[in-house]
Amino acid sequence: MSIEVRNVSKRFGSFTALDDVSLEVEGGSLTALLGPSGSGKSTLLRIIAGLEEPDSGDVLISGELATALRPQKRNVGFVFQHYAAFKHMTVWDNVAFGLSVRKRPKAEIRDRVDRLLQLVQLEAFGHRYPAQLSGGQRQRMALARALAPEPRVLLLDEPFGALDARVRAELREWLRHLHEEVHVTTIFVTHDQEEAMDVADQIVVLNAGRVEQAGAPASLYDEPRTEFVMRFVGEVNRIGGSFVRPHDLDIGHEPLDGAVEAMIDRISRLGFETRVELSGADGEPIIVQITRDQLEELELERGQIVWVTPARERVFAAS
Amino acid sequence: MAKRSLRSVALGYLVVILVGPLGIVFWRTFQHGLAPAWNALSAHDTIHAFELTLIISAIAVPINTVFGIVCALAIVRREFPAKGLLNAFIDLPLALSPVVVGLALFLLYGRQGWLGPWLTAHGIRVLFAVPAIVIATIFVSLPFVAREVVPTLREIGDEQEQAARTLGAGGWQTFWRITLPSIRWAVTYGVILTTARSLGEYGAVAVVSGRIQGVTETATLRVQQRYESFDLAGAYAISIVLALLAVGVLLAMTLIRPQEETA
Structure with missing residues (x-):
């Protein structure tokens, strides 16, 4: 019905x-x-x-x-x-x-x-x-x-x-x-x-x-x-004027196209998944979700300066 | 220790205020054996006075029960402009002295009153007759059911009623099967208080009844009448029956209350 x-x-x-x-x-x-x-x-x-x-x-x-x-x-x-x-x-x-x-x-x-x-x-x-x-x-x-x-x-x-x-x-x-x-x-x-x-x-x-x-x-x-909607149905980062989900961000040691610089504040291992909390150049918080394998490969540590690159981002018209 | 002394204070207070006077009434009634008490109780006018009191209560209690439930539902479940006024008016009989109530009825139904001439012209007798006593009794015992039911209705909320509606129950079905069972103990206590007040009302009834022996004399008026005629044993005997009636109502209500609810 x-x-x-x-x-x-x-x-x-x-x-x-x-x-x-x-x-x-x-x-x-x-x-x-x-x-x-x-x-x-x-x-x-x-x-x-x-x-x-x-x-x-x-x-x-x-x-x-x-x-x-x-x-x-x-x-x-x-x-x-x-x-x-x-x-x-x-x-x-x-x-x-x-x-x-x-x-x-x-x-x-x-x-x-x-x-x-x-x-x-x-x-x-x-x-x-x-x-x-x-x-x-x-x-x-x-x-x-x-x-x-x-x-x-x-x-x-x-x-x-x-x-x-x-x-x-x-x-x-x-x-x-x-x-x-x-x-x-x-x-x-x-x-x-x-x-x-x-x-x-x-x-x-x-x-x-x-x-x-x-x-x-x-x-x-x-x-x-x-x-x-983007904010309500899941976690989200605001980088510049666009919005990115934590798992759509890549961390690297090289500045790729569209990358922003950020410092690692905290790394929490939640089983297979790892949450990395960073702060950007203006102090804005950034959360990145990576796998344990990626974490080990990149040898990330607290206090490191890294480059964060959005793989998929969204821009909304101002409402 | 503190618990025990608190209990002693409570019990002592009850003994001094309630049990003492009632005990003395008992003792005085049977001081000279059963005969004087029996004589007073079996007198024609006394029996009539009790009959009248019971009839009045049998009319006033059901009317006030229905009215009290309707008023409580209106106050808690509905929004309307004069709601505050209704809420205040229900308490009026508690605030007014019964004698004032009697006088007000006198002014309304008396020969010089607003309704008096019209009623006389139509051959309807209100003052110094049963209708006036009924009206006075309804007036003074009006607030009890509503006052008991209002807080209970507020506490249970209306979700159960809404659930009943979504399950297909109409207004009446919802009232009989959901609302009334939920408030039944509040209604019961309201009925006990209303009954006690109806049986015991003196002031308002004294003013409007005319105290005609064997006609408009209720049990409480009969107590006063016996007392004034120096028939103390009679006065005490009638008092005791009145007290027993009240205790009987209380006991009946306590006994019908099932165990499940007391937990």
């Missing part, structure tokens, strides 16, 4: 949360809305779910106009950052909620809830209350609950934001598997570029209420259209 957002704007008082945002999400895809806090990514997700009304613009779900539909009529699954577990219900009843409000037959509800609890590996926890679960378990319960009524789209608002790093990585992988299995059109909001790169097959970068760029993770990384 595809999702289309057309020229949506939303203000909260004097704050512009979304400014004429349009985007298209293909049916069956896994899309990340990526941006810093205050970029409008959560507001956009809530507008798609119907939890927030846009001031102008439209939302289409599988080609049908949904802007005027109440959230309960949109048939979307929504997962909140802080789980929004129904605290007075057992895990089983939480997952069954979407089916029982639709007055589905008891036997059907039982089958579907049991199957979903199995899918999220909570089959042994059906009789517990949410307060008796860990954060990761609660979020898996929330996912099963959102999936129960077979939604047309699944929307996740910073779903792993409240979890610790290890559980987050686990759930991230797990979400990707789940998506392969269930194949429901999924949009998730995150401020973590690594998470977006890792999980999504399409990323929409938002900044100050506008779409900066949308595309596949690799194209965003390799061909950022704006300085903001």
